[in-house]
Amino acid sequence: MFEQLRDWEKNRHDYAKAWKERTGGKVLGYFCTYVPEEILHAAGVLPVRILGSHEPQDVTEPHIFGMYCPFCRDCLAQGLKGRYDYLDGIMIAQSCLHIRQAYTSWEKHRPPEFSYYLCMPNHVQSPRALPFLTGELAQFKAAVEEWTGKGIGEADLDRAIEVYNENRRLMHAVYQLRKGENPPLTGEEAMEMVIASQMTDKTEHNEELRKVLDGLPTRQNGRDTGVRLMIIGSEDDDTEFIRMVESCGATFVVDEHCTGTRYFWNEVEPRQDRLEAIAARYIERVPCPSKDWMERTRIRHILELAKQWNVDGAIVMQQKFCDPHELDTPAVRKALEGEGIKTLFLEFDVTVPLGQFKVRVEAFLEMFSEEDLFD
């Protein structure tokens, strides 16, 4: 049922190259989920998220000091090694400093036809953020129009907004099914679905999601749910880790990741000014911790997810050296534990020590059956 989505997730470069050949369109790699993909889609450009490959590498040391997160270095390695050499452009929407370096070094050493740094505001809780981002999007739209050589009309934006909103609604529908006592999909499948959506044309992804949703409610996946887990934290596309945990008597029923809910949770609400509508969506979305100030709104959202998805425990992870998440982790764990939700904290690198993590995960899961020990 999830084969096509998995194939897109695993063979993302093949997909993008084939799309390019088939459509003759341009492909743009982006570094952060604050990039307003709707504008690119409206211009006929395929936005694909740049992620790492989870392989040890030795090409980024001259470019990024080792105290920055392994994810940004892994992303840059993909560029330096030519894995994304089919890209016509790259862009970033301002978020953390770490990933910014992958963009600036890529732009310098593998200059593409088009590159763009979007000043996504950090103070999303300020009323000043909306007019600012709306203005920045107008400038961005003009740059894309100049690059592609064609205008982006309101009808194009409306169509793109609807395609993206439908994609969000469909993924929401899949996530709703995970609330059940026996979720019909694993956390690994859910993660593959969301990552695939970041790599593919959303119209095709929507079509595939509709097929999945036809059969998913009645799917019997033949596994015990076990402990209902949530995974929370920084960028995480480590499907191998998710699979390992789910082989230990647990199922991830929900997440709070930018390769998960943070990516698709809210829709673009219609407004007369389409760019303002898009800007509002990115300002009001579930924030990355780098933008979640002065109030920590994200914690409220995490607790709500945990409650609605009936979560027993949470794995709180982060990419090593990820400052924004390190600044939230103690407060996130305290809030969860205050609600009786046990947590396990793990720090990820490009590759994770699956054996060691498995021991820690098993010990964590054992905490949920401690009463059984004395039966």
Add this chain to the structure above:
Amino acid sequence: MTSRQTYETRPLQCWGKAKEIRQNFYRDYAQAHEDGGLRWSGGAWTFGAIPCGLGDDVYSLTSEPYGASIAANKEFSMRCLEAAERAGYARDLCSYMRNYWGSVILDEYLWGGPFPKPDFIWQDHICCSHAKWYQVVCDHKPDIPSFCIDVAVGPTGELNDNKLDYVVGQMHDGIEWLEKVTDREYDDEKLIEAVYNECRSTSLWAEICCLNKAIPAPLEEKTMFSLYVLGTLMKHSKVVADFYEELRDEVAQRVQDRIAAIPNEQCRLMSDTQPPWGFLSLFRYLEEFGAISVGSLYTFGLIGMWEEMPDGSWGPRTTPQDRGIEIKDRDQALRILAEWNLSKPEWQHFYSPHLKTEMMVRIAKEWSLNGVLLHYNRGCEGLSLGIAENRLGLLEAGFPVMTFEGNMGDEREFDLARTKGRIDMFMETLGYKRSRKAGDRS
């Protein structure tokens, strides 16, 4: 390479005054409540001129210099860092921040007594940590009202009305917020005066740094750290602006009289990012090779404001008052303050390391440098940003570079002996021999 050239040296006459200003700053903050005054805390980069509109009895504690001061006290710093770690905060976070948090958690002020809790927080968000720094403070000291301004609108060369409006709009909101949380009426005249002072002090600091183009250099960087810091405490104050004027005059006189910072200057270097504050003896070690660090983009451009002069060289930015601009109202004052700060050289690399490389190469050329020491500073995510690209850029421009890893505020991440070993090798490569002990100025 050896040289018998020796220069006359002399202590700075205004050194004592600099110390006094710094001491008063920390004392005034702690004692503000005694006379009904207000205390606020925020970063050294924050728009400190704005709270001046609340009155003359409003004192600040700027967080980075406070964290650095703690770092120089190794015993207290260790207790602070460990307190932050016990509270669950990662060791690789900003070490100024961890020193500061530790002081809050332990409830100990570096200069004695309990930590003086601020009445409000007035911050700006420059890196991933700046706004969140105070979220954590509020986790431990609840009920401190907080306001933070986002300044991430792109490099100064791309500034337009939309970007400036965003920053200025937040400033206006911030003033309304200040009135609300302090229950004081805001005085625009005091704001205007503070803006004039800030432009004057930061332009003067750049002028002082320019004087170090002279050979021999009248100042070495270890001394400059103790002088530029006044700008990080209260660049908007008349006290600091007046002091920098006095300092500028004294340094100019030193240049005219060929008074050197070190007697045996042969090799001119610059550093980068904050130094490991507990190990400033490194700069004295350089002197044993006849080497002097004449500054850095950090020392020049964190507080100094610059512009290109008619002859193409880098010089102090012309202040609004020198351009004949009379600030008439709050909005005009805020727009000038925002635009002035967004042009800060040390702010540009947040958007691209290549902008920083250009400025570093310019310094290397105009200050006649022989090499560069890059501190790969584990303690500061913001200023180490792109530093590896700076290394490549400097090498490409033909300047020898030595890198060393360390931490500005966590001594556990700095290896003095190893760093000295690297300096030995670097100086040997440049052709300089170690010829005398530090402190021997005869």
